[in-house]
Amino acid sequence: MTARSTILASEQKTAAWGAVFSMSLCVAMLIAAEFMPVSLLTPIADGLGATEGQTGQAVSISGFFAVAASLLMTTLAGRLNRKWVLLTITTLMLVSLALMASAPSFAVLMLSRALLGVCIGGFWSLATAVIMRLVEVEHVSRALAIMYTGQAIAAAFAAPIGSYLGGIIGWRGVFWVLVPIVAVNLVWQWATLPSLPASQRQTFRSLKGVLTRSYFARGIVAAVFGFAGAFSMFTYLRPFLEGVTGVDVTMLSALFLVLGCAGFLGTWAGGKFASQRVVRLLQAVPLLMGLSTLGLLGFGQQLAVVAVLLAIWGAMNTVMSIAWMSWLSQNVDDAPEAAGSLIVAAIQAAILLGAAFGGWLLDHLGIQATFIGSAVLCAASLLLIGSGRRLLKPD
Known part of the structure; x- marks a missing residue:
């Protein structure tokens, strides 16, 4: 192997692990966006003129759409390059958060949560397969652990931070804070994810x-x-x-x-x-x-x-x-x-x-x-x- 090929191989490995870390940040943002409203339920309900029960249903609706998206994503994505599918999912998360932060009505809130559910189901249905393509077989478990570190971070800090910031800048402000972080994550994914062409078309069969x-x-x-x-x-x-x-x-x-x-x-x-x-x-x-x-x-x-x-x-x-x-x-x-x-x-x-x-x-x-x-x-x-x-x- 020449010195140039050695350098290129090293750069590819570095980029692959960078992509893994970018997916970890994406996980943190998905989990935070999904569960942070639980700690902001009362102010969200007050702000939109809804009951806490109605707002709770809006929060949980993301789960229903996540189930549907996880079953349909790989089939509907067809032969699309998985890099662009993941970038589209992150873009939809950005749109969902912006809609959540600016929601003028309960209906828009429901729409934002439905979009988030599509992102959650779509991302998780592809995540393990993408990780398996980014790193060598012997490093897959380590890469999965790094990706799930994002879940641990969000589980530990999203609710208390959301509750604390909500008291200072309001519940809308909390979601506006997440928007630029997701935008940075989108750029990071674009820069580090390699081209991931679909190996074959997935069907219900x-x-x-x-x-x-x-x-x-x-x-x-x-x-x-x-x-x-x-x-x-x-x-x-x-x-x-x-x-x-x-x-x-x-x-x-x-x-x-x-x-x-x-x-x-x-x-x-x-x-x-x-x-x-x-x-x-x-x-x-x-x-x-x-x-x-x-x-x-x-x-x-x-x-x-x-x-x-x-x-x-x-x-x-x-x-x-x-x-x-x-x-x-x-x-x-x-x-x-x-x-x-x-x-x-x-x-x-x-x-x-x-x-x-x-x-x-x-x-x-x-x-x-x-x-x-x-x-x-x-x-x-x-x-x-x-x-x-x-x-x-x-x-």
Whole structure:
């Protein structure tokens, strides 16, 4: 290899990792845009003359569009270069945030959230397949962990920062702050993402073909139970902490910060172990999340124990995403886009159904039933994973 070719190869590797980091920032912005309105629900409702219930529906509508987009994106994108598809998704996120910040009515708010849902589903359906093309096989888990660091950052800081800035510059100002960051991210992606021509046209038959693989179908169901279990508990964590642990707003924020920051430990563990021990990670996640949830029921009045259990739960919550995407990259490497579309749609649906299930239990049976239901769902996920052999592609 000549000196010039060595330099070019080094530059390509640097650009590839730059693209991975640009995708991590995109993840942070998507997660922040999706969940930050939760901490601004009341002022948004007041500003648009809507009820908090209506505003909550507008916030959650992004999830429905994310499910649809994750199933349709790779099919509708056809043979379009994946670089330009990702740039289009980031551009739509920019438009969504601008609409959200300037929304003159509740209808425009709903439109902005629908657009955001398309961005969320579209990005995640392509993300793992793109990562697999950016870096060498042995570095895919590390690259996925870097990408999911954006999720950990947003989970830890988006809500408290949004709430704090909302009190200073108003809820519209919070979303205007995100607009230039996404604009910078768009330029960064344009500069670092290489050309990613589609290898083949995806069809609904491609999706069906992947879903008929028994090991993949089993994995999808296990992932659904795992994510549903996580969000049936997490969605209603605040009433538990306020009603059972008895924390005030300051301590509540501190506990959520502990949970969010533990996600950084999860990204480290996912990046380090997912390549060689993905089955062990998949087993550990529902086991530790279920035990942590039951531990909260048993020791919910002991603040120090609650903090430790939330840290364990938060780390596993991040590991869960990395582990399942690493499993996909290792076992459906011949059809990553089709598999990515299916698993992202399943996860988004699981989040919505898990939150609805937990809410039903809370309304009819109480917070203890909600947490027990979450642990049962985690147990179901663990049973489906089993030894892990039935989740692996045949040799």
